[in-house]
Amino acid sequence: MEVVTYTNVETFVQHLPEVTAVGVWIKALIILAVISAIAGFGTFIERKVLAFMQRRLGPMHVGPYGLLQLIADGIKLFTKEDIVPQNANRLIFMVAPIITAATAFIALAAVPVFPDFTIPQWVPVLGGTFVPSIAADLNIGILFVLGMMAAGLYGPLLAGMAQANKWGIIGAARTAVQFLSYEVVTGLSILAPIMLVGSLSFVDFNNYQQGGIADWIIWKQPVAFILFLIAGFAETNRTPFDLLEHEAEVVSGYATEYSGMRWGMFFIGEYANMITISIIAAVVFLGGYSEEGIGWLTIILKVGFFFFLMLWIRAAWPHVRPDQLMWLCWKVLMPIAVINVVVTGIVMMV
Amino acid sequence: MGLEQFKNRNVGQQNYVMLDLEHTPQTGMGKFRQVVRRTFKAELFVGLWVTMREMINALFRGQMHTVKYPLEKLPISPRYRAIHEMLRLLESGHYRCIGCGLCEKICISNCITMDTRYDENQRKEVSEYTINFGRCIFCGYCAEVCPELAIVHGPRYETASEQRASFSLFEDMLTPIDKLNLQQEYDGFGAVTPNADENIKKTPLAY
Numbered sequence: 189m190e191v192v193t194y195t196n197v198e199t200f201v202q203h204l205p206e207v208t209a210v211g212v213w214i215k216a217l218i219i220l221a222v223i224s225a226i227a228g229f230g231t232f233i234e235r236k237v238l239a240f241m242q243r244r245l246g247p248m249h250v251g252p253y254g255l256l257q258l259i260a261d262g263i264k265l266f267t268k269e270d271i272v273p274q275n276a277n278r279l280i281f282m283v284a285p286i287i288t289a290a291t292a293f294i295a296l297a298a299v300p301v302f303p304d305f306t307i308p309q310w311v312p313v314l315g316g317t318f319v320p321s322i323a324a325d326l327n328i329g330i331l332f333v334l335g336m337m338a339a340g341l342y343g344p345l346l347a348g349m350a351q352a353n354k355w356g357i358i359g360a361a362r363t364a365v366q367f368l369s370y371e372v373v374t375g376l377s378i379l380a381p382i383m384l385v386g387s388l389s390f391v392d393f394n395n396y397q398q399g400g401i402a403d404w405i406i407w408k409q410p411v412a413f414i415l416f417l418i419a420g421f422a423e424t425n426r427t428p429f430d431l432l433e434h435e436a437e438v439v440s441g442y443a444t445e446y447s448g449m450r451w452g453m454f455f456i457g458e459y460a461n462m463i464t465i466s467i468i469a470a471v472v473f474l475g476g477y478s479e480e481g482i483g484w485l486t487i488i489l490k491v492g493f494f495f496f497l498m499l500w501i502r503a504a505w506p507h508v509r510p511d512q513l514m515w516l517c518w519k520v521l522m523p524i525a526v527i528n529v530v531v532t533g534i535v536m537m538v
Numbered sequence: 539m540g541l542e543q544f545k546n547r548n549v550g551q552q553n554y555v556m557l558d559l560e561h562t563p564q565t566g567m568g569k570f571r572q573v574v575r576r577t578f579k580a581e582l583f584v585g586l587w588v589t590m591r592e593m594i595n596a597l598f599r600g601q602m603h604t605v606k607y608p609l610e611k612l613p614i615s616p617r618y619r620a621i622h623e624m625l626r627l628l629e630s631g632h633y634r635c636i637g638c639g640l641c642e643k644i645c646i647s648n649c650i651t652m653d654t655r656y657d658e659n660q661r662k663e664v665s666e667y668t669i670n671f672g673r674c675i676f677c678g679y680c681a682e683v684c685p686e687l688a689i690v691h692g693p694r695y696e697t698a699s700e701q702r703a704s705f706s707l708f709e710d711m712l713t714p715i716d717k718l719n720l721q722q723e724y725d726g727f728g729a730v731t732p733n734a735d736e737n738i739k740k741t742p743l744a745y
């Protein structure tokens with residue numbers, strides 16, 4: 189990640205200092221630390237919100253309002269025995285969760301998380317280092333993130349096939365089904381905004397929508413927004429598309445045989461993906477971050493809204509069958525997405 | 539949370555609504571129309587609204603269902619049959635049990651053991667009285683049969699113990715003499731009914 193492609197320096201950060209390798213390293217560490225913490229906190233928020241929606245209290249007893257539940261969970265995950273089942277393929281079984289977690293974090297390298305800042309001069313050694321808001325401001329950011337998140341599906345796929353368990357196999361098969369279904373819709377739905385902006389860089393998307401709420405792409409591309417949201421739910425493996433590990437049907441799907449921290453890595457990967465999808469939706473469709481006004485708070489609010497939406501929908505909606513997912517994606521969403529792209533093209537030409 | 543919602547046993551009195559289930563479309567056009575209708579129907583948003591409404595109800599209107607059990611407890615019915623209590627006479631403070639032995643006789647799991655003797659006034663008094671709660675099935679027969687309303691069921695239902703057999707002595711169950719004014723009259727199984735006075739007949743000796 190030393191090679192920082194920085195094509196948009198002229199358009200965006202003329203007044204900002206140079207991005208150094210140290211800055212990128214610091215940024216990477218910040219992302220890793222903060223997103224893992226937020227992912228952990230996300231599990232707490234999820235339990236709380238689901239509980240409130242079912243008129244329960246949720247975790248209450250560890251710490252004030254159950255806040256320290258996270259630490260209790262962490263201790264439990266870290267100290268649990270790391271079991272590899274007898275007939276499993278040891279190597280793949282142990283590598284699969286790392287794929288999920290790693291790809292989730294690599295995807296986060298190319299999205300804007302947290303404002304950029306300069307470390308004050310009085311800090312020893314690192315003083316004066318500029319830490320950018322995007323670790324790697326690729327000019328093909330969206331393509332990179334979507335590709336990485338798609339690669340993340342190898343985690344469940346390999347995990348399910350490596351564990352010598354029929355539920356795992358079913359989970360892996362469903363991963364393939366899901367992957368084949370939503371990936372087309374994700375690409376096609378985001379193609380229309382990309383045509384409008386004419387760039388794959390998140391910074392360009394952000395700058396395109398700087399003129400206030402009226403400039404948001406969601407008003408120009410409402411269909412693409414809804415399609416992207418649906419595909420995003422499938423991508424992050426959330427209800428109503430949580431086929432991979434639906435407890436009521438396939439015990440725990442691809443994660444059946446996993447325990448302890450390996451299972452925890454799947455979990456962290458899933459939550460990091462939720463955050464990534466929320467950020468993409470916020471930047472691409474809802475105006476992203478802005479430098480003036482309340483600034484970075486806006487994107488945090490937007491990301492928070494999408495995160496809440498995912499929990500909300502989990503509380504409200506039943507999940508679909510695998511065949512229904514394929515039916516939905518190929519027979520309903522893909523035609524709509526294609527029509528949307530064609531209409532966008534015609535409108536742009538005229 | 540009150541007792542009222544537990545007392546409503548009238549399940550089946552609600553207004554059931556018959557669902558209007560449509561027939562599966564046979565033709566291709568019919569199927570297509572169904573897909574379009576279902577795709578653009580706002581039904582999913584009704585579901586979202588319901589969960590949001592419940593969240594608002596729970597958080598702001600005090601309709602949270604959780605009872606933090608060891609810290610707070612639901613009220614239990616007076617007819618609930620838990621660990622027994624031995625009541626005292628309110629006036630004299632003497633225990634009510636007259637040692638008649640009916641409870642020991644009727645107990646279907648043979649868990650009441652008692653012994654009696656004559657005191658200095660040639661009145662019967664209880665010398666031994668234990669209930670083996672490892673055997674008791676809390677049927678309530680003892681409370682029902684007791685002529686003096688001496689043995690009753692209390693509200694103490696947390697009865698986990700380390701041993702299979704757990705005996706309770708007469709003194710343990712007896713209302714402490716300093717708590718006499720707090721003694722609750724039992725209105726559960728075998729208690730005097732509210733209209734008991736109307737049912738009283740004169741003894742045959744009177745006619």
Ligand code: SF4
Nearest residue numbers: 645674675677678680
């Ligand atoms: S409740 Fe039933 S089983 Fe228990 S002591 Fe009374 S009569 Fe015996």
Ligand code: SF4
Nearest residue numbers: 635636638639641684
């Ligand atoms: S039935 Fe009542 S009065 Fe008779 S021995 Fe039992 S507790 Fe005492």
